[in-house]
Amino acid sequence: MRLPLTLVIGGLLAAIFVVAAGLSLVWTPFPTDTVTVSARLQPPSALHWLGTDHLGRDIVSMIMVGARTSIAVAVIAVGMGVVLGVPLGLVAAATRGGLVDELIMRGNDLVFAFPALVIAILITAVFGPSAINAIIAIGIFNTPVFARVTRGAALSLWTLDYIMAARVAGKGRVRISAEHILPNIANLLIVQGTIQFSLGILAEAGLSYVGLGAQPPIPSWGRMLAESQTMVALAPHVALFPGIAIVLTVLGLNLMGDGLRDLLDPRLRRAR
Amino acid sequence: MSLLSIEGLSLDIHGLPILHDVSMQLAPGEVFGVVGESGSGKSMTAFSVMGLLPDGARARGRIALSGRDLLGLDERALCGVRGREIGMIFQEPMTALNPVQTIGDQVAETLVVHGAATRTEALRMARDRLDRVGLSAARFPLERYPHELSGGQRQRVCIAMAVALRPALLIADEPTTALDVTTQAQILDLLRGLVEEEGMALMLITHDLAVVAGLADHVAVMERGRVVEQGPTEDLFRGMHHPYTRKLFAASDHVPARTARAAPEPLLELRDVVREYRLPRERLFGPVGRFRAVDGVSFTLHRGESLGLVGESGCGKSTLTRAILGLEAMQGGDIRLGGKRIEAGRAMPAALRRRMQVVFQDPYGSFNPRWRVADLVAEPFHLSETPIPRDKARTRVAEALDAVGLTAADMSKYPHEFSGGQRQRIAIARALVLRPDLILLDEAVSALDVSIRAQILDLLADLQGRFGLSYLFISHDLSVVRAITDRVLVMQSGRIVEEGPTARVFDAPEHPYTRQLVAATPRIPQGWTGARAHER
Numbered sequence: 001m002r003l004p005l006t007l008v009i010g011g012l013l014a015a016i017f018v019v020a021a022g023l024s025l026v027w028t029p030f031p032t033d034t035v036t037v038s039a040r041l042q043p044p045s046a047l048h049w050l051g052t053d054h055l056g057r058d059i060v061s062m063i064m065v066g067a068r069t070s071i072a073v074a075v076i077a078v079g080m081g082v083v084l085g086v087p088l089g090l091v092a093a094a095t096r097g098g099l100v101d102e103l104i105m106r107g108n109d110l111v112f113a114f115p116a117l118v119i120a121i122l123i124t125a126v127f128g129p130s131a132i133n134a135i136i137a138i139g140i141f142n143t144p145v146f147a148r149v150t151r152g153a154a155l156s157l158w159t160l161d162y163i164m165a166a167r168v169a170g171k172g173r174v175r176i177s178a179e180h181i182l183p184n185i186a187n188l189l190i191v192q193g194t195i196q197f198s199l200g201i202l203a204e205a206g207l208s209y210v211g212l213g214a215q216p217p218i219p220s221w222g223r224m225l226a227e228s229q230t231m232v233a234l235a236p237h238v239a240l241f242p243g244i245a246i247v248l249t250v251l252g253l254n255l256m257g258d259g260l261r262d263l264l265d266p267r268l269r270r271a272r
Numbered sequence: 273m274s275l276l277s278i279e280g281l282s283l284d285i286h287g288l289p290i291l292h293d294v295s296m297q298l299a300p301g302e303v304f305g306v307v308g309e310s311g312s313g314k315s316m317t318a319f320s321v322m323g324l325l326p327d328g329a330r331a332r333g334r335i336a337l338s339g340r341d342l343l344g345l346d347e348r349a350l351c352g353v354r355g356r357e358i359g360m361i362f363q364e365p366m367t368a369l370n371p372v373q374t375i376g377d378q379v380a381e382t383l384v385v386h387g388a389a390t391r392t393e394a395l396r397m398a399r400d401r402l403d404r405v406g407l408s409a410a411r412f413p414l415e416r417y418p419h420e421l422s423g424g425q426r427q428r429v430c431i432a433m434a435v436a437l438r439p440a441l442l443i444a445d446e447p448t449t450a451l452d453v454t455t456q457a458q459i460l461d462l463l464r465g466l467v468e469e470e471g472m473a474l475m476l477i478t479h480d481l482a483v484v485a486g487l488a489d490h491v492a493v494m495e496r497g498r499v500v501e502q503g504p505t506e507d508l509f510r511g512m513h514h515p516y517t518r519k520l521f522a523a524s525d526h527v528p529a530r531t532a533r534a535a536p537e538p539l540l541e542l543r544d545v546v547r548e549y550r551l552p553r554e555r556l557f558g559p560v561g562r563f564r565a566v567d568g569v570s571f572t573l574h575r576g577e578s579l580g581l582v583g584e585s586g587c588g589k590s591t592l593t594r595a596i597l598g599l600e601a602m603q604g605g606d607i608r609l610g611g612k613r614i615e616a617g618r619a620m621p622a623a624l625r626r627r628m629q630v631v632f633q634d635p636y637g638s639f640n641p642r643w644r645v646a647d648l649v650a651e652p653f654h655l656s657e658t659p660i661p662r663d664k665a666r667t668r669v670a671e672a673l674d675a676v677g678l679t680a681a682d683m684s685k686y687p688h689e690f691s692g693g694q695r696q697r698i699a700i701a702r703a704l705v706l707r708p709d710l711i712l713l714d715e716a717v718s719a720l721d722v723s724i725r726a727q728i729l730d731l732l733a734d735l736q737g738r739f740g741l742s743y744l745f746i747s748h749d750l751s752v753v754r755a756i757t758d759r760v761l762v763m764q765s766g767r768i769v770e771e772g773p774t775a776r777v778f779d780a781p782e783h784p785y786t787r788q789l790v791a792a793t794p795r796i797p798q799g800w801t802g803a804r805a806h807e808r
Binding site for chain 1: 597599618620622625626628629630632633634637638639640641642651652654655699702
């Protein structure tokens with residue numbers, strides 16, 4: 001079977017940053033925790049491929065470690081959304097039309113109504129800014145997304161005859177949800193997860209940019225942007241490269257999500 | 273001169289041959305029936321005429337409409353032909369209309385697209401066409417939306433759209449298959465009237481021999497992409513020269529040999545069963561409306577008996593099925609299986625649930641596509657008190673598959689590897705694996721082709737004799753119910769209106785509704801079937 005082109009390109013883009021993040025655990029071209037004032041704001045060169053920032057740190061190394069922060073925050077936050085949202089969606093679908101369904105879905109609406117940034121500011125106002133709190137904020141924002149996707153897909157499955165057959169076989173709602181519903185909506189959740197992952201990276205960058213995410217000295221793409229903004233006229237490369245890293249990662253993940261949807265949805269596969 | 277002339281039409285899609293050398297001639301104003309089972313190529317023949325073939329399709333031969341070759345036309349020219357010279361209606365009226373446009377706009381659209389009228393004029397003509405198909409201005413103003421109409425009414429709107437420009441040819445692809453028998457009779461009447469009044473030719477594609485017998489002047493019988501026999505309807509039915517035609521005919525009124533005899537012992541007893549639904553409030557503090565889907569139903573099914581339950585869609589038979597299966601709570605009355613009361617949900621003990629299984633209509637929706645046959649058939653083992661060891665479960669699954677004519681080797685396959693008829697066999701195996709007393713067959717053969725249907729009916733009759741099963745056979749199809757049941761219940765608006773031995777109820781119906789149902793069922797005229805049809 002031919003893989004969709006979007007999946008290949010998106011997968012490659014995403015893989016570059018995942019590999020870079022993994023590599024940064026054991027090796028970076030230069031250390032990111034030492035300040036070399038003499039080498040500050042250098043343009044790209046053979047030694048420093050993407051130049052250095054205002055503290056003389058190597059931008060390639062900073063982007064590699066920043067990728068680690070972004071990916072870690074986004075993965076844990078999306079994981080939190082899945083772990084909380086999917087069971088809520090399954091319960092809502094299993095009790096469709098009932099009080100529990102109503103409570104879950106209206107609770108979702110409530111969370112949805114708050115912009116993610118407002119939730120983040122709320123959390124950091126109470127607990128102080130940190131990467132952990134950024135994760136919690138993004139995770140809370142992800143939960144209703146997964147709950148809704150799960151419920152919508154599960155509802156259409158609940159009307160099918162094989163679910164009726166399972167009920168005739170005496171199986172309860174929990175067992176039917178686990179055995180029949182979840183495996184058949186997994187495709188959809190994988191695609192949604194990829195998209196949410198890219199949104200998570202964007203959200204982490206945004207929170208770090210306004211100072212609510214990862215705190216110094218942990219490198220983060222959002223904060224690299226924030227710290228370089230006063231020097232854009234002087235050394236544009238310091239702002240440019242973290243920006244490009246964010247754009248490429250988000251683009252790659254979105255392309256990957258589209259590609260996965262095409263691959264996993266037989267109807268779209270035939271239409272291609 | 274013929275209106276539509278198809279000569280030597282062959283079609284392949286991505287190299288896969290679909291049609292072989294199909295030839296048909298339609299005269300102006302005649303009804304031409306195309307009969308065949310699924311996969312016979314009857315719809316593809318129609319799509320070839322309309323130029324609506326899928327990607328990768330390659331057609332050879334000649335399709336001429338009033339002498340003009342349609343196969344050579346480009347898409348632009350074909351758009352001019354579709355709707356203006358050839359109208360088409362489809363099987364599924366529920367999805368054939370755009371849900372966000374009014375019926376008036378949809379009928380007028382055909383006129384406006386072809387530049388036949390301005391919008392105002394088109395709406396006036398749309399009104400006229402809707403009146404003609406029996407949707408009067410008083411009850412069905414142009415501003416109605418499709419969801420406000422029933423299936424039969426929607427099919428009328430589709431017909432109004434198809435005949436809006438008074439095309440010379442109307443193609444109807446299974447136009448009544450999704451409809452109830454009384455609605456079907458009305459739609460067929462309407463089509464017959466339109467053909468007579470407007471001098472339009474009708475190409476009627478159907479799997480139902482009785483429908484063409486009552487309507488068509490000429491019939492072509494198709495099998496695997498070939499026309500195996502064609503001719504004037506009466507001659508074709510009297511002659512039946514081709515073995516496939518005979519087989520199709522024999523299958524359509526097949527009566528399986530049944531050995532089972534009902535014992536006087538009652539198995540399933542229903543007393544005044546009531547199932548109500550709450551309707552949404554019309555005003556914020558208004559009273560909650562209630563809808564009685566099942567309204568005081570009582571009957572008894574004896575051990576070893578086949579009991580039919582017939583009625584049209586919305587009469588409450590599916591709701592009643594779910595109540596009997598213990599899936600939904602009742603609001604009144606009680607249901608007893610072998611003397612034990614059936615409760616909905618968890619309250620019903622597994623030992624009681626085990627005595628009753630079900631087979632559904634749709635052979636495609638009945639199985640989790642990710643499970644193998646072994647696990648699908650074994651699912652009811654969930655109801656056994658002690659866990660069944662794996663090897664013993666496999667043996668029993670293999671036995672059940674063997675009983676329905678499949679093999680143990682099929683256990684490791686997935687449902688998509690089977691045809692519709694085979695899937696229905698798997699569904700029966702799943703129902704059989706616990707050796708229940710009662711199997712509910714909810715339209716279990718309605719989605720199958722006639723020859724497959726005959727095989728499944730034979731299988732059901734055979735299994736009943738071998739395992740002493742009782743059947744509650746729920747269907748809208750009177751001919752099937754007649755073939756397999758001893759006794760029949762007729763249901764209308766949640767009530768049983770007539771009950772009695774099957775032959776008596778269908779031959780001498782007492783209730784007006786039963787009479788209406790029986791009269792609406794299309795039949796092949798008595799004299800036509802001749803001696804040949806019975807040489808099996």
